[in-house]
Each structure stands twice: as C-alpha cells, then as structure tokens.
Amino acid sequence: MKIKNFSLTFSTQLFKALSDEARVRILFQLYHNQQMCIADLELVLDFTQTKTSRHLLYLKNAGLLHSRRTDQWIFYYIKDEMRDVVKYFFRYMEKETQLNRDLEVYRIMLSNRELAAYKVAVLQERNRQSSHFGD
Numbered sequence: 001m002k003i004k005n006f007s008l009t010f011s012t013q014l015f016k017a018l019s020d021e022a023r024v025r026i027l028f029q030l031y032h033n034q035q036m037c038i039a040d041l042e043l044v045l046d047f048t049q050t051k052t053s054r055h056l057l058y059l060k061n062a063g064l065l066h067s068r069r070t071d072q073w074i075f076y077y078i079k080d081e082m083r084d085v086v087k088y089f090f091r092y093m094e095k096e097t098q099l100n101r102d103l104e105v106y107r108i109m110l111s112n113r114e115l116a117a118y119k120v121a122v123l124q125e126r127n128r129q130s131s132h133f134g135d
Contacts (some may be wrong), residue, residue: 010063017062018089022047023055027064027078028099031086033106035068035077044106 006014017023025045029036036044042052056076059065064086067076078086093099 013062014064014085017059017064020055020058022051023059024093025099025102026052026055027059027086028090028093029102029106030065030076030078031083031090032103035075037073037075039073040106040109041076043109044102 018027022045026041029041029044038049038052038056041047041056042049045052047055056065056067060067060076064078064082065076066079067074069075
C-alpha cells in the first residue's frame with residue numbers, strides 16, 4: 001500500500017520526526033538494513049539504550065515504523081507504506097559521511113557475528129567428532 005497524500009497533521013509529525021539527527025541516523029540504518037533491534041542500533045550509533053528507545057518510539061508514534069517481537073528481542077522496521085517516502089528523503093543524503101560511516105560499522109559488526117557463528121559451529125562439530133571417537 002502506498003500513501004497518495006498526507007494530511008497537514010501527518011506532514012507536521014513526519015517533519016518533526018525527521019528534524020533530529022539521531023532519528024535520521026536510526027531511520028537510515030533501518031532503511032538500508034531492513035530491520036534492526038535496539039541493541040544493534042545502540043552499538044552502531046554509539047547511543048545509550050534509553051536514547052535509542054526514546055527515538056524509536058518517536059519514529060513509531062510518527063507513523064514511520066512498525067516493530068515485531070521475537071523472544072526477548074524487538075525488531076524495528078519501516079512501514080511498507082512509508083518506504084517510498086523514506087527512499088525519496090534519503091536519495092539526497094546517500095553521500096553523507098556520518099550515515100555511511102554508520103553503515104560501515106554495522107557491516108563490520110555483522111561480519112564479525114557471522115565469523116563468530118562459523119567458529120562456534122566448527123568447535124561444536126569438532127566436539128561432536130571427538131566425543132564419537134571416545135565411544
């Protein structure tokens with residue numbers, strides 16, 4: 001579903017939501033990474049949990065985000081109907097240094113997670129194999 005027009009009230013909420021650098025950085029991460037949890041956003045942006053939560057709630061109340069819970073984790077993502085608006089907004093900011101630095105931090109963090117998961121899997125396999133040899 002795409003939004004065809006905005007009311008004055010919604011437009012005001014939207015512009016207020018986009019008027020804070022922290023919220024723009026959060027939204028940029030969500031736009032490029034599809035969905036993220038508070039813990040990842042905290043690490044990438046070097047924010048406190050309180051600051052991150054407050055800004056996510058602001059973006060959610062402004063109508064830009066949805067969230068879903070998986071176990072103890074809450075993942076935030078841009079509403080489908082708002083993706084075109086966000087895409088248009090960020091089209092003019094693609095070369096912004098701080099936003100691209102944030103993306104790189106997340107890529108490094110993600111690759112370290114994948115490497116750690118691989119190492120754990122290798123260790124588990126070795127432990128299984130060594131336990132079979134002892135039988």
